[in-house]
Amino acid sequence: MSSPISAARQTVYLNGCFLPLAEAKISVMDRGFLFGDGVYEVIPVFGHKLLRGDAHLRRLQHSLDRISLQNPMSDSDWMQLFARVLEKNPGENRAIYLQISRGVYPSRDLTVKSGYPATIFMMVLPVKEIDLALLAKGIKAITIEDFRWDACDIKSTSLVASVMLRQQATRAKVEDAVLVKHGYVTEGTASNLFLVDGNTLITPPTGHQLLSGITREIILDLATENNIPVIQRPVSQQALYHADEIWLASSTREIAPVVKLDDQLISKGAAGPMWQRMMGWYQLQKQAGR
Ligand SMILES: Cc1ncc(COP(=O)(O)O)c(C=O)c1O
Incomplete structure (x- = not known):
């Protein structure tokens, strides 16, 4: 059995890269930071299986549609990415935390503009086994x-x-x-x-x-x-x-x-x-x- 992941040894995903948690940095101009302009999901994983991964992706799409933010990936790409981030953070009871914000604009402005890529962040949370x-x-x-x-x-x-x-x-x-x-x-x-x-x-x-x-x-x-x-x-x-x-x-x-x-x-x-x-x-x- 693999040992549980600790925060210090976490490998997270940020905008196309896998890196240690402590090295994952975003701009202070990120709209997620400035406005909370983003959505997230928490997907439980038992053993190597996502519990209702498809339903979580459906709800993610709903949240993105509601804030008019284009889904940056297809469901199959998300699933592949989930598998990779789980592989890098072994454990038994885990949950994938996925956050997508509307990205970084050059100025602080509520108006939504096109041409700025979303910020995608993912980490694996250790989940305490239910007693x-x-x-x-x-x-x-x-x-x-x-x-x-x-x-x-x-x-x-x-x-x-x-x-x-x-x-x-x-x-x-x-x-x-x-x-x-x-x-x-x-x-x-x-x-x-x-x-x-x-x-x-x-x-x-x-x-x-x-x-x-x-x-x-x-x-x-x-x-x-x-x-x-x-x-x-x-x-x-x-x-x-x-x-x-x-x-x-x-x-x-x-x-x-x-x-x-x-x-x-x-x-x-x-x-x-x-x-x-x-x-x-x-x-x-x-x-x-x-
Ligand atoms: C406000 C709110 N309602 C309900 C839930 C339960 O959702 P789920 O069963 O998908 O975890 C959550 C989960 O975080 C929540 O934040």
Whole structure:
């Protein structure tokens, strides 16, 4: 088994070159740096298999289309590049971080112009192996008003609102926040939300208020395959407190059960039975690399 990658030994990809992380430099005039004018993806890799690499590339294309930035590569070129960057950073549990910004302009100007190549950066993040026993203890969260913009379907590098929201959760000494807009739940600070009502799985529908998570997509597929009824509908804040279970799901966190929300225990303060089943299916999916 290969040893995990450490930051010091990281080989990253920047604009056509592979180089040590410490030597990867971009211009201060990069629009990603000046404006957060870029998009990104985080693609989990188990063993040597990307988990739903095709879905991540589909979402990347969606984000690029939404900000009118041309995709600098074809899907097959991306896949080849992913394979090369993974080869240079061996390990078992990893994730590819890919960021594309609108590149470097000679002056600081919001206006978009043609003729400037995008900045492409890629690194491999070591991902901690999920400790199922620890995860089953669950996490605490608070509800916070979601003050982000009306374009949360874009996986944008402009993340200052998310940083502020997470900071609010940290100050409240909880792991995460469930975001609520006009009385209805959108998602977590970097995850999608599910609730369990009896035998039914409920999640807010995709749209401009939340990111269409790939883990969310996997969970919905697994529920369907296993005959669990699924409803995608708006979820009121009040519905949260009556839920049998609440989960927050993302590529790096997988599926975290929320066992305390605000001052209220959820599923008696422990991971619920539906979570146990879904985690089992999810682990099999990971091993199969589908
Ligand atoms: C705002 C937001 N929602 C949802 C997710 C979950 O997406 P995925 O399952 O593709 O990791 C993320 C992941 O980072 C996120 O940042």
